[in-house]
Amino acid sequence: MTDKxxxxxxQADVTTxxxxxxxxxxxxxxSLYSAANAIIRAYRPLLEAIDLTYPQYLAMLVLWANNGxxxxxxxxxxxxxxxxxTPLLKRLETKGLLDRKRGLTDERVREIWxxxxxxxxxxxxxxxxxxxxxxxxxxxxxxAALKATCDKLLSNIN
Amino acid sequence: MTDKxxxxxxQADVTTxxxxxxxxxxxxxxSLYSAANAIIRAYRPLLEAIDLTYPQYLAMLVLWANNGxxxxxxxxxxxxxxxxxTPLLKRLETKGLLDRKRGLTDERVREIWxxxxxxxxxxxxxxxxxxxxxxxxxxxxxxAALKATCDKLLSNIN
DNA sequence: ATAAATTGAATTGTGCGCAACTTAATTGCT
DNA sequence: AGCAATTAAGTTGCGCACAATTCAATTTAT
Numbered sequence: 123m124t125d126k127x128x129x130x131x132x133q134a135d136v137t138t139x140x141x142x143x144x145x146x147x148x149x150x151x152x153s154l155y156s157a158a159n160a161i162i163r164a165y166r167p168l169l170e171a172i173d174l175t176y177p178q179y180l181a182m183l184v185l186w187a188n189n190g191x192x193x194x195x196x197x198x199x200x201x202x203x204x205x206x207x208t209p210l211l212k213r214l215e216t217k218g219l220l221d222r223k224r225g226l227t228d229e230r231v232r233e234i235w236x237x238x239x240x241x242x243x244x245x246x247x248x249x250x251x252x253x254x255x256x257x258x259x260x261x262x263x264x265x266a267a268l269k270a271t272c273d274k275l276l277s278n279i280n
Numbered sequence: 281m282t283d284k285x286x287x288x289x290x291q292a293d294v295t296t297x298x299x300x301x302x303x304x305x306x307x308x309x310x311s312l313y314s315a316a317n318a319i320i321r322a323y324r325p326l327l328e329a330i331d332l333t334y335p336q337y338l339a340m341l342v343l344w345a346n347n348g349x350x351x352x353x354x355x356x357x358x359x360x361x362x363x364x365x366t367p368l369l370k371r372l373e374t375k376g377l378l379d380r381k382r383g384l385t386d387e388r389v390r391e392i393w394x395x396x397x398x399x400x401x402x403x404x405x406x407x408x409x410x411x412x413x414x415x416x417x418x419x420x421x422x423x424a425a426l427k428a429t430c431d432k433l434l435s436n437i438n
Numbered sequence: 439a440t441a442a443a444t445t446g447a448a449t450t451g452t453g454c455g456c457a458a459c460t461t462a463a464t465t466g467c468t
Numbered sequence: 469a470g471c472a473a474t475t476a477a478g479t480t481g482c483g484c485a486c487a488a489t490t491c492a493a494t495t496t497a498t
């Protein structure tokens with residue numbers, strides 16, 4: 123969306139906004155999109171050291187806190203569906219970090235259990251958040267505000 | 281990175297931070313990543329009406345303001361490389377929205393020129409930013425702050 | 439009890455992002 | 469002029485995201 127559109131909210135015909143509403147430079151969404159890409163790019167060298175991609179790292183974060191979680195619940199936490207998670211989890215299984223077991227009471231669900239290697243990896247991942255914090259070169263307060271706005275945006279949009 | 285890490289900056293061993301530094305819920309980057317995905321998801325129904333994806337829409341925004349731009353300069357504006365842009369621009373060419381012409385003075389460069397259909401599409405795209413602004417349900421000031429922080433983050437990280 | 443509806447996961451297909459590499463054109467150097 | 473270095477774009481390959489669909493297991497309604 124375009125920045126500083128308050129005056130637009132008072133007119134029916136948005137397209138008459140002459141002050142460059144279709145200019146890339148004014149679009150909040152583009153900034154968000156580019157920043158998210160840049161963040162993932164910045165994570166890459168850190169995650170290569172433990173042979174994970176950023177989405178794989180997120181899945182491991184969920185597992186480190188919720189070992190044995192199923193695909194649906196992990197998807198709810200990560201805002202991702204089985205179309206993304208199933209192949210991702212298969213790759214992590216191939217790496218030997220987890221096992222994908224069928225639920226005992228319900229054959230449909232897949233429970234994801236960390237292997238010892240998967241549990242051990244947590245130690246090596248501990249330094250990553252602080253390294254990223256340093257790379258950002260932003261004050262904690264601004265990062266907190268950024269997170270709060272992103273969380274609001276996410277819940278408003280869904 | 282993890283939220284509220286100020287106290288961590290004063291200690292050498294980051295891994296001793298016991299207060300959940302590896303918890304998904306505290307990670308600014310995850311919020312940013314999820315919000316960016318959600319934004320693109322929210323654009324989709326609007327862009328389907330004009331048969332564009334979000335990255336294709338961004339390329340069209342660049343062209344509407346800079347007709348005849350080359351791939352390298354477009355990449356600089358969008359923070360994307362030729363590996364992403366070449367196939368994307370080929371798809372837009374297939375749709376009949378642009379022509380990819382060789383530079384006259386330098387045979388290496390590709391100049392991207394809008395067709396009449398490509399120029400015409402701008403009219404239909406004009407209402408999109410305001411629709412997205414409404415979907416966000418956030419005050420203009422907060423969106424402006426979000427954009428400012430994202431822009432800073434992007435330039436600090438690169 | 440059984441047919442219908444729902445649910446959890448997997449599959450298929452498309453389009454990014456990006457690293458790594460290739461190709462061809464241009465520029466710089468001597 | 470001639471050759472090395474650089475540059476712009478394209479290609480290849482991998483891993484997401486996600487819509488759409490499929491399939492099997494479970495739940496529900498009758």
